[in-house]
Amino acid sequence: MLEQIKKEFHKWLDTIDREGLNVSFDDAGDFINAHAVSFAIDMHFGNKSAEEIGAFMKSVFDYVQDEVHPVFELKQCRAIFNNIQQLPEPRRTIQLSKLMSDMERNFSIPMLNNEVFNAANVEVVSLYREVSNARDL
Incomplete structure (x- = not known):
């Protein structure tokens, strides 16, 4: 499920880049969280345990912190550099x-x-x- 979220997220980012739009880290977090919650609800109705759902949500959180946040941090540094x-x-x-x-x-x-x-x-x-x-x- 996390791999599917990653795939959708990268597809979304490609669309954003192609259209020349600016998005923030918060926008990216909202996109990923919406998908994660949808999967968590599906897991709940699929009789997954609270531990399994919690582990999935932690993996999503780790992905955002370890992989998504640095991308946006770097974009922000680039924008600051250009202004300086x-x-x-x-x-x-x-x-x-x-x-x-x-x-x-x-x-x-x-x-x-x-x-x-x-x-x-x-x-x-x-x-x-x-x-x-x-x-x-």
């Missing part, structure tokens, strides 16, 4: 440094170059390097 680029110096570089600190905290970017982290977080590392290179040092 319009600022005059030295304010631009100061704000870019703050954005880097926020990214380090939010994405657990290691202080030292870590090839394992880099390979697992290609998009995050790419934006982080772009922000870093945009500073006027």
Whole structure:
């Protein structure tokens, strides 16, 4: 059931991207929660135990926190970066440094170059390097 929710969610995201619409993390959460609740109701009427339904809902929650939230967090960082680029110096570089600190905290970017982290977080590392290179040092 979780795989079906993931499939529907990615189909929805593709439609959003194709149409050039902006959606928030809350919109994505609402979409996923509506599907999850529908499955949970079906499970209830299919005589599934409360433990099975609870485990399913936890797997949905984990998916949102581990996979969906980072995607939207990265989109937000990209939008902030684009806005900062319009600022005059030295304010631009100061704000870019703050954005880097926020990214380090939010994405657990290691202080030292870590090839394992880099390979697992290609998009995050790419934006982080772009922000870093945009500073006027």
